[in-house]
Amino acid sequence: MRNRLPDLPLPDQHGRTWLITGATNGLGRETARAAARAGARILLTSRDKDRGQQVAAALGDARVIALDFTDLASVRAGSATVDEPIDVLVNCAGGLTTSRSETVDGHESVLAMNVLGPFALTNLVADRLRGRVVIVGSNSHRQVHLDLEDLQLRRGWNPMKAYGRSKLADMLWALELGRRLEMTGVSVMLAHPGWALTNIQNRFGRGRMPRSRRCRRCGRSRRPMAPSRSCTPPPVRCRR
Template sequence: MSLPTTLPDQSGRTWLVTGATNGLGREVARAAAGVGARVLITARDAARGEWTRREIGAASVIDVDLASQASVREAAARVEEPIDVLIDNAGTITARRVESIDGHELVFATNVLGPFALTNRLVDRLRGRIVIVGSGAHKRSRIDFTDPHFRRRRWSVAAAYGQSKLADMLWALALQQKLTDRHHPATVQLAHPGWALTNLQNATGHARLDDAITAACRPFAQPADTAAASILVAATADLPPVSYIGPGGLGGLRGAPAHASRSPAAMDRSLAAAVWRLAAEETGTDL
C-alpha cells in the first residue's frame, strides 16, 4: 500500500511532541509547524526548550522529565487545550544501569513509564491521533515481568533498550483496546525511524567515542529529517488502528515510509495486557 509523503494542512490543529529539542522530535515538530499546526513541545532542559521553540516556531514549551512521575503529573496539569496529535517520541539510552528518581531503571522509566503516564493523564484532552515511537530493536527482545528494572538480572544496553521498545509496541496495542472500549475518539499508531542519525547513539559517556560512532554511522544512517517521515505518516495518514510504519527499504533501516513488520511477541494481546498492568502499577495511572 502506497503511503502519502506530503503532509496535509494542519491549520487549526494542535500537536504535542515529546523529545522535541533534538533529533526526530525536533524534525517532527518543525514539519508540523510548517504546515500550520500549533505545536507544543516538551523539554527536560527549559533553556534548550525555549531555544528550540524559537527555532522551529513552536507555540510553547512544557518542562518535563519523563523519568520522574512527579514531573509528568505536573506537566500534564499544565496542558489545558485539546490535543489533536500526541507524538510519544522522547526516549533515551544509557551507557550503564541508572535508576530514576522513582527508583525505576532509567531506560524503562523514560521510554515506557513516563510516556504511559503522560498519555493517560492527557487522555481527556486527546481527540485525534496518538503515535508511539517504537524500534526494530523490539524484535530481538523480551520483557522480564519479574525483574523489569534489572535489579537482579544482568543489565546491558541492548537488553534495556530492546525491552523498553517491545513494551512500547505492546502498550500501543493495549492502549488502543482501552480507547475502543471507552468509545474514545483517539486512535493509536506505531512508527519507527529505521537507522536514524540522532543523538540517541551518543550514549557511551565519552565525547571522542560518541564522535567516532556518529562518524561511522553517518554514511549509512538516514538524517533525522528523513527518518522522521515515518512518524509524520503515522500521525496523519488514513491508517487502520495500531499500524506500524517504518522505512520500506534495506531491511527496514532506510527508505520511504511503508507498513513495517513486527515480531509475534509485539502482537501478543496477553503480553500487551501484562505490560499495561505493570505500567499502571508502576505509575499509579490507568484509564
C-alpha cells in the same frame, strides 16, 4: 556519505495542536518542524527549559511543557499545564544509558524514559486527546523478551537489552491503548522510524550503537556483544 530523506509534506494542520515529546533534538525535533511547517500549533516537552524555548522560537506558534520523564512528579506537574485540546500526541522522547542507573522514583532509567514517563503523560492528558496518539517503536523489540519477574533489569543489564525491552513494552502498551480507545474516536499508531543518527547513538561516542550479532542459521539479530545460547553453532539448534 549520509543519506537524508527529503522533507515530507503533511496535509494542512492549521487549527490543530500537536503535543510532541523529545522535540528538542533528533526525530522529535524533525517531527515538530514538519508539523509546524504544515501550520500546526506545537506543544513540546523539554527537561531543559532554555533549550526548549530556543526550539519553540524557531517553530513559531509553539509552547514549552517543562517536564522530565525520569521524574514522575515532574511529569504530573508538566501535564497539568496542558490546558488545551490535543489533536496529535507524538510520544517520541526516549533515551539510552551506557550503564545501569535508577531514577528518583527507583525505576531503571531506560524503562522510565522510554515507557513509564510517556505512559504517565499520555494517561494524564487523555481527557484532552481528540485525534491520534503516536508511539515510536523500534525493531529492537524483536531481539528481547520481557521478564515480568525482573522488569527493572537488575540481572544481566546491557544497553541494548534495556532499550529493546523498553521498546517491546511500548509496543504492548500501544496495542492495548488502541484497544481501549477504539470507541472514543482517538486512534493509536505505532511508528518505526528506521535507522536514524540521533543522540541515542551518540551516547556511545562514535555515532552508532553497539553492533548486534546474527544467528548463523536464521540470520536474526541477537543481543549485541553477547553470545546467544540458542544460536550457537551445531549441535545446539537455533530456535527457528
